[in-house]
Amino acid sequence: MKLTGFEPSKSHTPQWRDWSWQAHPLVWAYPAALLVTAAPLGARGLSIQTARLLCWLSALGLQVFLCPRRPLLFEADDPSSRMRVWPLGLWHDGYLSNLWRLSEDGSPRIFRPVLGNVVVVIITAVILGVSSVQMTWNPFAAAGPWNLDGQEILPWSGLWWLGQIGHAHWILALAAIVPAMPLAGGLGLAMLLDRIQWRDQDARRVRRIISWASIAFLGLLGTMLVANERMAGYCVILVALVLAIEARKQARRDATEEFIENFVLGVIDEEDFEAGLERLDKPGATLRSKARTWLRNQRIRRSAEAVKAAELRRVQNEERLDRVLTRIHESGYASISRSDRWFLKRIAREYRERRDDHIS
Known part of the structure; x- marks a missing residue:
């Protein structure tokens, strides 16, 4: 049984003012790593890292522009469904939020930020290739870009700015496909399980297992990068930690929804329902x-x-x-x-x- 018709409380708060610290890990994790690595490099290194930070913020600004302004859950014109904009996808703020139950025209809009990143990366790579410059495809390496002889392009040049922006969008595109809520990959996985009509309990279990497996992989990858003295490993570990917090919150939402489903179906009575709500939310x-x-x-x-x-x-x-x-x-x-x-x-x-x- 799928619950429908739940309407969260109305809110007129603009989307970009309703971010929580969990909702944008790369907004602060990646810039923090840039500034930390710039500390031993002096004033010139700090200025270069600040320029890279500006490229990163411009890439994030495009995510806000690409994310749809209207909600995807429930009815398309329902103003009470409040979406929270992620740099990597969409997130619905509210109890009992069935993230995988989207309106018919909402499914492709989940991946609009991801596709926007890929388009920017392709355009950047083509322009750099025509200019005999190689783009950096390794998300954990220096942003570059590089000449054909392996020398980094002179900072502050036009090709340098272009390579930095393309590298930032490439990182966002790769991070968004992680199959964990509320990233676009997790939303796509949940939508796929709903399309093949899995039982709700089985779909929740599969999503939970895949999310935690992805988080464990990111944690292991970040640890290996740190062991190889790469600062990007700390960013990966921070992202894994934040996704683990979100996975735990999603598990509580799933438990609450399943509990209310049992009450609607008559499996539990009203007294047990009240007692269960006390246990689910102290x-x-x-x-x-x-x-x-x-x-x-x-x-x-x-x-x-x-x-x-x-x-x-x-x-x-x-x-x-x-x-x-x-x-x-x-x-x-x-x-x-x-x-x-x-x-x-x-x-x-x-x-x-x-x-x-x-x-x-």
Whole structure:
């Protein structure tokens, strides 16, 4: 069963003011490594690293421009679905957020920042190649770019700026495909599991296993880079740590959603539901309030659907009754089928019950 219709609280906070420190690890991890490595190089090294930092920030600015402004979850025009912009993808801030349940036109927009990075990298590589300059494809090496004889391009030149920007976009493109929430790779994996119609519990388990495997791989890779005295290893370890925090938060959201599903299905009663909310969220107030709001919206929607279904049945019964009476008038009672006879008896019984209720 998939929960639908949950609406987080409305917020008018601009997207770029709603970032938390977990939501943009490379915004501060990579610049911090640049400035640390610039310390022993003196004023010239600091100025070069500052220029690289500006290239990095320009690459991040393009991510904000490429990310869609409208929400992807629930209804496309629902203003209450608030998206948090990542440098590497999209993140939905709210309890019970089903990240993999996207609107039909939202699926390709998940990868819009990633594709934007790849396009910038290709254009940069083509321009550098035409100029007989090699772009740096190793994300853990110096940004370059380099001449054909292996010498680094003179800093502050146009090709140098172009190579730095292309290298920054290349790092973002590679990092975004990591299959861990809330990166674009994790969203794509969740969307794939939903498309092949896996059971919710199995899909959650697979996403959790792949996310933690990716985090473990990043941690091991960062440790190996640090052992080889590469400063990029510290960035990789920091990213793995932040993704581990987000994976833990996603696991709590999955547990909360599964718990409420059990309550809706009647597996647990209301008393156990309240006790479970206390265990899932010790402060409890925010989660209980949002859960009650979601349940109230569920009841309202189900009531409206029941009214529509009853009205539809009434119209269908009237149309069928007209057809049966017309056939009786034309060919007699013996010409109608057994199911139509039972239908007439049921309609007559319902009419008598309504008449008796009206008289009483």
